Amino acid sequence: MSRLQRALRSTRKTVLSAVVALGVAVGGLVALTAAPAAHADTQICDQYGSTTIQGRYVVQNNRWGTTATQCINVTSSGFQITQADGTATNGGPKSYPSVFYGCHYTNCSPGTNLPAQLSSISSAPTSVSFNYVGNAVYDAAYDIWLDPTAKKDGVNKTEIMVWYHQTSPVQPVGSKVGSANVAGRTWDVWTGNNGSNDVISFVSPSAISSWNFDVKAFANETISRGLAQSNWYLTSVQAGFEPWQNGAGLAVxxxxxxxNLGGSSTDGGTTNGGTSTGTTSGGTTGGSGSSGCKVTVTPQSWSGGFTANVTVANTGSSAVNGWKLGFTLPSGQTITSAWNATVSPSSGSVTATNLSYNAQIPAGGSQSFGFQGTTSGAYAAPTGFTLNGTACS
Structure with missing residues (x-):
């Protein structure tokens, strides 16, 4: 059995469809060819063609369920399906065009620290924005892959799917087993096995066009349901579409x-004594003043961009119920996305506000959030932290 045949066989999920037979293929399929690093508006029509964006992520065409042409236009921030011929005829979707971080069939995104053991990961923030179309049969979902070993090739043991949207009659593999509140949202939970790996799917009751979350929240729920263990490895985080019919216009x-490993960000590049350029730098403490709160920022930067993981510690004697963290971004920095908090505006004097599930900071406890942004010069840490108006040390 060829490598491609093994990949196809390993990625099935069921669907009730007047268009296709039973069975729905999971998205994370083989990417056999890799193109050079992408510039904005790079066209890919090769069946398994892929390229990189932002020097950090891989975008893959990954057309496996049809012989008809599929093309994607890769931009600096994602991709759009520009041609989606044919209809799936083998029971699964036509393809899984997607963007990913990590390792997928030996194709690893630049500077990734995946695979990484789940127990070593303090947080794994991710975000995606989708554009949907009304004339196609598809789902829009994350594929998050877990395995007992640090696997960079082949099918993983457990696949987590986070479904932002799907059109009738598409549904996940297996059967619905209940619901769960994960990362502040309520999901329908489906579990099953496609013959080669276990699949757990978290399906939103209504369409989500844009959202950020911590992958660890879904990994922990998967562990609690017996479909993974804390000593397993996270190998990749992928987001894209599974189209059965049409699909032109769908876009990430x-x-x-x-x-973030062990409480500090270590993804991308090579650490050099805790500080580096385009790599991980050590945590910095911002602000000054009251001993009632302490803020630690752990950044990771690269040319033109950065992420910052922010921990807010309550050093006082009473709980904080509802928090707003104010701070100032250095000139030239702009926030493009955030997780575990609502952050606005995108530059200058900024306020991060808790979400519903992390509003309390107990005495002696802490909460964390983070954001990704662009910078016109070298990264510098934010300053002037205040918690609900009180300066932090």
């Missing part, structure tokens, strides 16, 4: 993903 307009 933005994507971010990073993995």
């Amino acid at each position: 307009t933005s994507f971010s993903s990073s993995v």
Whole structure:
């Protein structure tokens, strides 16, 4: 059995469809060819063609369920399906055009620290924005892959799918087993096995066009349901579309993903004594003043961009119920996405506000959030932190 045949066989999920037979293929399929690093508006029509964006992520065409042409236009922030001929006839979708961070069939995104053991990951923030169309049969979903080993090739043991949107009659593999609140949202939960790997799917009851979350939240829920273990490895985080019919116009307009190990960000590049350019730098403490709060920023930067993981510690004697963290971004920095907090405006004097699930900071406890941004010069840490109006040390 060829490598491609093994990939196709390993990625099936069921669907009730007047268009296709039973069975729905999971998205994370083989990417056999890799193109040079992409510039904005790079066209890919090769069946398994891929390229990189932002020097951090891989975009793949990944057409496997049809012989008809599929083309994607790769931009600096994502991709759009520009041609989607044919209809799936083998029971699965036509393809899984997607953008990913990590390793997928030996194709690893630049500077990734995946695979990484789940127990070593403090957070794994990710975000995506989708554009949908009304004349296609498809789903829009994350594929998050877990395996007992640090696997960079082949099919992983467990696949987590986070479904932002799907059109009738598409549905996940297996059967619905209930619901769960994960990362502040309620999801329908489906579990099953496609013959080669376990699949757990978290399906949004209504369409989500843009959202950010921590991959660890879904990994922890998967562990609690017996479909993974904390000593397993996260190998890749992928977001894209599974089209059965049509699909031209579907787009990922933005994507971010990073993995923080042991409480500090270590994804991308090579660490050099805790500080580096285009790599991980050590945590910095911002602000001054009251001993009631302490803020630590752990950044990771590269040419033209950065992520920052922010930990807000309550050093006082009473709980904080509802928090707003104010701070000032250095000139030239602009926030493009955030997780675990609502952050606005995107530059200058900024306020991060808790979400519903992390509003309380107990005495002696902490909450964390983060953001990704662009910078016109070298990265510099934010300053002037205040928690609900009180200066932090």
